[in-house]
Amino acid sequence: MDNFQNTNKARRYKAHVSIFGTTQIHLRNPWTVAMWSVAFPGFGHFLLNKYFRAFSLFLWEVIINQVTKLNLAMVYSFTGNFEAAKEVLDLRMVIMYIPVYLFAIWDSYRTTVDLNNIYTLAKREDAQFNSFSLGAFEINYLDKRNPIMAVLWAMTIPSVGQLYVHRIILAGFTLIWTAVFMYNSHFLEAFIYLINGNLNKSIAVLDAQWLLYVPSFYFFTIFDSYVSAVENNKLFEDEQGKYLKNHYQSYIFNLMKLNKVDTMHIFATFEHSTYLELAITELEEHGIQNILAVPLNNRTEERKLFDNLHQSDGVSLISKGMILAFLFSTIGASRGFVMEWGPIIWGLIGAGSGFILGFIIDLFIKKISKRKQKLLRGKNSEVVLIVECGEQQKQQVERILWNKLALGVAELNQS
Template identity: 80%
Template sequence: MHFPGFGHFLLNKYFRGLSLFVWEIYINQTTKLNQAMVYSFTGNFDAAKEILDLKMVLMYIPVYLFAIWDSYRTTVDLNNIHTLAKREDAPFNSFSIGSFEINYLDKRNPIMAILWSLTIPSVGQLYAHRIILAGFTLIWTAIFMYNSHFLEALIYLVNGNLNKSNAVLDAQWLLYLPSFYFFTIFDSYTSTVENNKLFEEEQRKYLRSHYQNFNFSLKKESKVNNMLILATFEHTTYLELAMTELEEYGVKNILAVPLNNRTEERKIFDNLHQSDGVSLISKGMILAFLFSTVGASRGFEMEWGPIIWGLIGAGGGFIIGFIIDLFMKKVMKSKQRLLKGKNSEVVLIVECDQLLKERVENTLWKQLALGVAELKQN
């Protein structure tokens, strides 16, 4: 609802999202809709009516409503496809090499994605491996910043020249920034969370198909001088690196068992090791979109100006949304998630000759095993 095309970008529907986004920019610039919003929020309704092109506004409304409906419909369809794919245990691609980019599935920290997005829009998408959206975001960030004179106004503001800062800003272009900026933060966060979940699911399937055929020879009557080494890991690429390195040593019997961890109440923030996609920032980001737009609009008629009031609105909106989510979390205590901290997600059992014991253990520790133990033949 904040910006046509954003819902489709979240669903990786790039062509449809880009078409709706460009249409929004075109129709908004033609009708001067953002400037009319500024007049409306400051109580100057006659100026808002005068500046609007009513013929073009009537063209805007159907496309805006279609964008909302289509993103909802597509989400429902994709959820149904996900359910069917999960039941059928369908494979998915975790690595691709193309003419322009090498892309792969890996775990990332959602909080780092937020922090990177707070610096420059598009950096968070790069961190989450969303290359196409990152390039698109960077281009439009430059366009919005240049035409709104935001950076110029920010320099004047930092140097204490508030009147000059307010004077150079272009309201029509400035009001694109709140929605655009906070969307990139939210998108990088949710993309990182979902990629982490995909990585864990893909690795579970890989371990079950490749490392659950075992024939251990560690028996009392056996004359083979073998031993068992046990280790625990998280779902990371280091686990696969450890197994491939052990195979290079000639170790053949490797058993990998993914665990279903004990759960407790949902925590506030997702992180590298805990990503279920439900935290306390979703409503905060949405209200930050709204309140920062209103704050920036009102700021043109207020003492501190649109930049400061936009930031105040964003902060206030985020805090209100955070409190709403926190209250809902308290009410819905039945929902669960993983325990806090680093959890043992995979148990690795390795049978090897006792002469290889030290080498195997060093490899496991080097590849960030959470714990290592040995079991010898008595």
């Protein structure tokens, strides 16, 4: 059950909300998407919501990698044991692997460029789409979600952050493969030995072939959860702004009344949130119909370091950090098999070093870049609400507005 029945009269749509998740088109950096395909074929297509193609490439990567022992050969190569790398590698299957690997990178880049162009056209067409879906097994709706919470949950176990942002299909897929990778790599078993001080046994129990799937897989789920939360928030603000313009800008207020009147105007400012609509509908339940809602266009400034529930521009300084984190952690885990502290510790050191380096690179680019991006510092006024009511309704209206988290309330009484 959706709140909008698509007649398919529009040529392009920005989003589709179903019980399985929110599929949307938004602007992406083609190089970032391509780099995730470099990390693991299929990841770039998951970011683009191209699920069938992503599933095919992901499964191809795992099957061929297992047959050729490619990850194990990488470990031997990173540790300088090139003869062992040659011995374990199946050259017949590697030759089959290379064209598909390159295709995944090329196609994710090409598709991103195409979808960026399509998004521009869809935004100009601005076709309506459903924002609420109710089914027998699930409910999905547009709402604001905190990107930082998405990251924190994704850090606990891959897929949980994706469940938080309601990417049900991808979350279920990654949850299954998290269990597969963790079980076969003996990662958790090795981690228990490590925290109990048994370093040698921790190293011995690890399966290098399965372990090298973990870094790229883990950091991808964090990055995907974060980006999905940010873009979901932007989509919610866009849809709510359009709804307010269509439903609460038909009444014309006359603020300059010459004669004595028994009505007054109350002004309030809100963020884009569900509480704003709760305030409006509660006012209407109390018989107050003269309501004007005006979404604001906030000023543009430099990009922020991190997005959160109240501010999301989608260009925070984590993209390169996540990519370098998986790259350095893969190298660190590989080198750890012949170094004193073992694969887990060196993998964590590599992840931290990679993220910091990527963050510094993005920060440097930010400093020299002259492009402006949106920045909302803390809680900002995003919608102005004007309510016309009688003087006897003043306290009731203000109470409703404050209870629904208005950022500021003022009155204009010309009686």
